[in-house]
Amino acid sequence: MNNVIVYSKNNCMQCRMTKRYLKEHHVSFEERNINQDPQYLDTLKQQGFQSVPVVMNGEMDPIVGFRPDSLKELAD
Template sequence: MKNIIIYTKNNCPQCKMTKRFLSENQVSFQEINIEEQPQYVDVLKQQGYQSVPIVKNEELTIVGFRPDQLKALAV
């Protein structure tokens, strides 16, 4: 699959569930923790995002733990 990035933060249950779903479905991704890399917070806010997890690739953006939408990445 194409470059999938997941933006997460510490102690985020939805982030953990999203990462687990992707891993269990053999979807590789790059994780960016916004608490460890705070420079991404302003970028995401400027793009209109207010919560994590945010899963992005070239064609798709998914906000929150949405297994119905994440299935599209597991193809």
């Protein structure tokens, strides 16, 4: 599976755990950090999200928060 995007921010434990899970399961992803690039925050707000991490890929609904039960679908 490809085109996985992880929206994250600095000092976010759930973001860190999500990225670690994806790396451990060999899921490649693009990280979009809202602290380093605030335009990503605007993108998330426009889509109705109020917290990170948000994991997106074109084939499934966005995953909000650290959700290993949902993330495992990306690893299959």
